[in-house]
Amino acid sequence: MAGKTYNAQKEKVPTQALDTAVAIAWLKEHGRSSFAETVELHIHLGINIEKSEQFVRGTVTLPGGAAKQKRVAVFTSDEKQQAAATKAGATIVGGEELVKQVLAEGKLAADITVATPDMMPKIAPAARVLGPQGLMPNPKTGTVSDDPAGVVAELAAGKLSFKMDQLGNLHEAVGKTDWDADKIEANVRAVVDAVAKARPAAAKGEFIKSITLATTMGPGVRVSV
Structure with missing residues (x-):
């Protein structure tokens, strides 16, 4: 049934x-x-994925709020x-004992760490x-801070870190269909x-090649760049 619904939407x-x-109205x-499905934004970048200096990452605060509440672990x-x-x-806080727990269990039940x-x-x-797991705190994404509570509050208010995948694409949740x-x-x-704004200096030609919006279980709709 799910496949039939998807195909019917795709047509x-x-x-x-x-x-x-x-596109959002559609x-x-x-x-x-x-x-309520999650609305996902997919951006295909015109970069050379084999060049490390063209890796794209950054942070942004979503003015409309976060589509997904992320589990945040804090090391202090x-x-x-x-x-x-x-x-x-x-959702998780700790010092050296939390590090030992991570090593013992081989995992951490969090979406982001500070x-x-x-x-x-x-x-x-x-x-x-x-x-x-993509969970190492990083100064470049603002997740290493003397004010971890402040970072947690920013994340709850809609701040997120983005980075391209191995194919040069970015994927972010930007809302819900009932918003x-x-x-x-x-x-x-x-x-x-x-x-x-995060375009690498080494990137050449068209940077944002295409933008697509889609719901969690639906087909994508191309958006004008």
């Missing part, structure tokens, strides 16, 4: 690229009515910072576990603008 997808607002109209040995991070919404600078050397042994269209559009524009 209705406009062949031409649409304005952002029109997704809301043709989405499943039984539940300071008890006051641990309490503040928990109050701000962190650490204080003094914890980074102590986290290093767990890099073999956190690295493959106001204006909120989704604001998030789309914020991400696209942030990606454009």
